[in-house]
Amino acid sequence: MKRDNGFLKRILYTIESSPLRMTQKRERLLDALVASDRPISAAVLRDKAGLPDSDLVTVYRTLEAFERVGIIQRIPLEESGCLFEVTEPEDHHHHFVCRECHRTERLDFCLGKELEERAKKLGFTEVTHLMEVYGLCEDCQPVHESVDCVGG
Amino acid sequence: MKRDNGFLKRILYTIESSPLRMTQKRERLLDALVASDRPISAAVLRDKAGLPDSDLVTVYRTLEAFERVGIIQRIPLEESGCLFEVTEPEDHHHHFVCRECHRTERLDFCLGKELEERAKKLGFTEVTHLMEVYGLCEDCQPVHESVDCVGG
DNA sequence: ATGAGTGCAAATAGTTTGCAAGCTG
DNA sequence: CAGCTTGCAAACTATTTGCACTCAT
Numbered sequence: 001m002k003r004d005n006g007f008l009k010r011i012l013y014t015i016e017s018s019p020l021r022m023t024q025k026r027e028r029l030l031d032a033l034v035a036s037d038r039p040i041s042a043a044v045l046r047d048k049a050g051l052p053d054s055d056l057v058t059v060y061r062t063l064e065a066f067e068r069v070g071i072i073q074r075i076p077l078e079e080s081g082c083l084f085e086v087t088e089p090e091d092h093h094h095h096f097v098c099r100e101c102h103r104t105e106r107l108d109f110c111l112g113k114e115l116e117e118r119a120k121k122l123g124f125t126e127v128t129h130l131m132e133v134y135g136l137c138e139d140c141q142p143v144h145e146s147v148d149c150v151g152g
Numbered sequence: 153m154k155r156d157n158g159f160l161k162r163i164l165y166t167i168e169s170s171p172l173r174m175t176q177k178r179e180r181l182l183d184a185l186v187a188s189d190r191p192i193s194a195a196v197l198r199d200k201a202g203l204p205d206s207d208l209v210t211v212y213r214t215l216e217a218f219e220r221v222g223i224i225q226r227i228p229l230e231e232s233g234c235l236f237e238v239t240e241p242e243d244h245h246h247h248f249v250c251r252e253c254h255r256t257e258r259l260d261f262c263l264g265k266e267l268e269e270r271a272k273k274l275g276f277t278e279v280t281h282l283m284e285v286y287g288l289c290e291d292c293q294p295v296h297e298s299v300d301c302v303g304g
Numbered sequence: 305a306t307g308a309g310t311g312c313a314a315a316t317a318g319t320t321t322g323c324a325a326g327c328t329g
Numbered sequence: 330c331a332g333c334t335t336g337c338a339a340a341c342t343a344t345t346t347g348c349a350c351t352c353a354t
Contacts, residue, residue, distance in 0.1 A: 019332090019333075020333080020334095021327085021328055021329070021332090021333055021334070022328085023327075023328075023333095023334065023335085025334085025335085026334090041318095042318085042319085043318095054335085054336085055335070055336050055337075056318090056319085057319090057320080057321090057335080057336070057337085058334080058335055058336075060318090060319065060320075061320095061334075061335080062334090064320095065333095065334090076228070076282075078280075078282070080316095080317065080318065080343095080344090081317075081318055081319090082318090096270075096271050096274055096276055098276070105274050107267075107270070109266075109267075109270070111263070114261075115259075115261075115285045116285075118248075118259070118261070118285075119248050119285050119287050122248055122257050122289075123289060123290035124248055124250070124285075124287030124288060124289055124290075125287055125288050125293055126287050126288050127285060127286065127287035128230075128285075128286050128287070129283070129284065129285045129286065130228075130230070130282060130283065130284045130285075130286070131281070131282065131283045132281065132282045133267045133268075133270075133271050133276075133279060133280075133281045133282075134279070134280050134281065134282070135271050135276030135277055135278050135279035135280070136276060136277050136278050137274075137275060137276055138275035138276075141277055171307090171308080172308080172309095173307090173308055173309065173352085173353050173354070174353085175308095175309065175310090175352080175353075177309085177310085178309085193343090194343085194344085195343095206310085206311085207310070207311050207312075208343090208344085209310080209311070209312085209344090209345080209346090210309080210310055210311075212343090212344065212345075213309075213310080213345095214309090216345095217308095217309090232318095232319090232342065232343065233342075233343055233344090234343085305354105306353105306354090307352105307353095307354095308351100308352085308353075308354095309350100309351080309352070309353085310349105310350080310351070310352090311348100311349095311350085311351100312347105312348095312349095312350105313346105313347090313348095314345100314346085314347085315344105315345080315346070315347095316343105316344080316345070316346085317342105317343100317344095317345105318341105318342100319340105319341085319342095320339100320340080320341070320342100321338105321339085321340070321341090322337105322338090322339085322340095323336105323337095323338095324335100324336095324337095325334100325335085325336085325337105326333105326334080326335070326336100327332105327333085327334070327335090328330105328331105328332095328333075328334085329330105329331100329332100329333100
């Protein structure tokens with residue numbers, strides 16, 4: 001599940017086994033996604049891929065295409081928008097997300113099974129679930145004048 | 153936690169103890185929220201409150217005001233938009249949501265404590281979390297020609 | 305009478321869609 | 330050369346904001 005040597009190879013294989021076509025832009029977008037150590041927005045992805053002149057539409061469509069073949073996970077933000085992350089299809093997980101700088105940490109903890117079981121008992125099918133934890137990361141916490149530190 | 157006799161009374165008390173003002177519109181909106189057996193959108197709320205001529209802005213502002221005093225819970229939908237529900241502040245819970253008709257079922261199961269603890273260990277503060285389960289409810293499932301029913 | 309609530313109009317933001325042209329396998 | 334991909338422009342949708350006016354306490 002880690003991004004070992006085989007990671008990119010398996011991702012590429014997934015794409016090649018699909019009707020998707022690999023263009024130069026998509027290659028760059030994919031590289032940037034794989035290189036990124038954290039989920040990023042469509043706009044940031046475009047920058048990191050070195051494609052500042054490509055239309056954002058292209059980025060969105062590429063992400064949508066990649067998502068269709070199961071190699072993209074979407075992380076909704078608290079307010080609006082979302083972040084994207086390449087993952088292998090089986091590597092389902094959730095995140096801690098800083099609501100300020102959007103830094104994320106992986107959350108290897110999931111109730112998918114449990115939740116889907118309950119949902120099915122209620123008559124729901126095609127069950128998916130959402131679970132994200134939001135907060136302020138260390139770097140984004142407001143700096144106080146050490147109010148509670150008597151010694152100053 | 154149920155909507156017993158005291159429910160509305162406690163909700164009203166919360167509002168009265170706040171700087172919020174109770175207008176006729178807000179009264180109607182609150183009544184409609186309390187009367188609704190499920191979370192609803194701002195537009196549906198306006199209808200149910202019998203205020204088709206009120207501006208949606210008013211509905212949103214009222215919901216925002218109610219949310220500030222802790223009596224509204226927001227349920228994000230999978231695609232876009234969200235539903236609103238009156239709840240007492242302590243009554244935190246999650247939902248099963250039909251992605252088709254937006255029917256919701258209560259999910260009395262929450263990992264808030266666990267998640268927030270983990271988040272804090274990672275240095276996050278002001279932690280909140282999101283957890284919703286989406287699927288197709290019984291009424292919204294596509295009708296197949298009983299494909300897997302040999303007997304036809 | 306002070307500050308909260310309301311309506312109108314317009315903006316926002318992120319994402320999506322239509323269509324014509326360009327490229328990949 | 331079929332059909333996937335791209336760009337441009339425009340739409341979309343749910344929600345938010347500014348401002349002037351009205352109303353509750």
